[in-house]
Amino acid sequence: CDDDESGDRASSSASESAEEGQKLTNLRVPRGVVRDILLRSIPPEWIRWGATLKDFVEDSDGVDVILDNGDVIRATVLVGADGVRSGVRKASGAAADLKSGELRYLGVALCTGFTDLSHPLLSGQGFYTVDGTSRMFTMPFQAACAETGTPERSMWQLSVRVDEAEARALAGAPRSEVRKFVMKHTEGWHEPVAAMFEHTDWEQAWAGPLFDREEPPTSKADAKAKPHMALRSPKSRVVCIGDAAHPMSPFKGQGA
Ligand SMILES: Cc1cc2nc3c(=O)[nH]c(=O)nc-3n(C[C@H](O)[C@H](O)[C@H](O)COP(=O)(O)OP(=O)(O)OC[C@H]3O[C@@H](n4cnc5c(N)ncnc54)[C@H](O)[C@@H]3O)c2cc1C
Incomplete structure (x- = not known):
């Protein structure tokens, strides 16, 4: 029922638990909550919603960031936190x-x-639950709220070994096809797996292939062992972070 989460509240409840001597387990914070905390901590005019980077031009004093609407923003540095299909990495600049x-x-x-x-x-x-080809994982996502009548919510994740073409097709497929795929790969599984899917809003489901990226060399010695990759220039004003730099699978305990 509490939609007023803040960084203060998250940290104070963690320290209260520590004071009470309770064992602290995983702290799970939905990304929407993290985003709201970040949004509240910076002036709104710092953000340009709906802007897409098209290209950039770097020189010795700064970077011209070119947006798809034609606007050019002059910046001291450019940090590409634009995900696994990063436009910063692909830009001609x-x-x-x-x-x-x-x-x-x-x-x-x-x-x-x-x-x-x-x-x-x-x-x-x-x-x-694992069967050698597929793996199901669930975790609590949201507590029930008597005040608003909101039921308890859990997140489920099913990963299935398939070839890349099938995984890519799934990403763009209608959600009814995703549902069929999930049902096929969990057929005959224990309770409450099938019932979970009956209580799932499939339009909100996500499906697609998982990727990571070969780590680029970080030293001259490392670069010799990876001649097909280039060592990053320490002088560059452009950097990628997060999935743009190193996408990770969500199930190797690597964390984002
Ligand atoms: C199914 C799944 C489950 C996951 N579960 C977990 C989990 O439980 N815990 C965990 O820690 N991690 C999890 N991960 C990994 C985690 O989601 C990512 O590592 C994380 O979201 C990466 O954040 P990011 O900011 O680098 O990129 P993203 O979250 O991908 O954000 C990139 C942003 O850049 C924007 N963008 C893209 N191109 C441009 C452009 N040209 N111009 C302007 N903006 C652009 C996009 O719109 C987007 O808003 C999961 C990943 C997947 C696929």
Whole structure:
């Protein structure tokens, strides 16, 4: 029921638990909550909503960032936090060292969604199920709220070993096809798996291939071992961070 999460509240409840001597387990924070905390901490005029980077031109004093609407922003540095398909990496202004490192398909398609099903295996806990080809993982996402009548919500994730073409097709497929794919790969599984999917809003489900990227060399010695990649110039004013630099699968415990 509490939609007023803040960094202060998250940290104070963590320290209260520590004072009470409770064991602290994973702190899970939905990314929308993190985003709201960040948004509240900076002046709104710093953000340009709906702006897409098209290209950039770097010189010795700064970077001209060219947006798709034709606007040009002069910046001291450019930090590309623009995800796995980073436009900064692909821009014609990007030097070879920034582009270095191909995306690698991890051999797995991932489907994920939310279920409102109430079940002992989902209440305040989650479960893993594996069958050698597919893996199901659930975790609590949102507590029930009597005030608003909102039911408890859990997130589920199914990863399935398939070839890249099938995984890519899933990303653009109608959600009814994603549902069929999920049902096929969990057929005959234990309760409450099938019931979870009946209580899932499939229009909110996400599906697609998982990738990571070969790590570029970080030293001259490293660069010798990776001659197909370029060592980053320390003088560049352009850098990529997050998934734009190193996308990770969500199930290797690598964290984002
Ligand atoms: C199914 C799934 C589940 C995951 N679960 C977890 C999890 O439980 N915990 C965890 O820690 N990590 C998880 N991850 C990984 C995590 O989501 C990513 O590592 C993280 O979102 C990367 O953040 P980012 O800011 O680098 O990129 P993104 O979150 O991809 O954000 C990139 C942003 O850049 C914008 N953008 C793209 N191109 C341009 C452009 N040309 N101009 C302007 N803007 C642009 C996009 O619109 C987007 O807003 C999961 C990933 C997947 C696929």
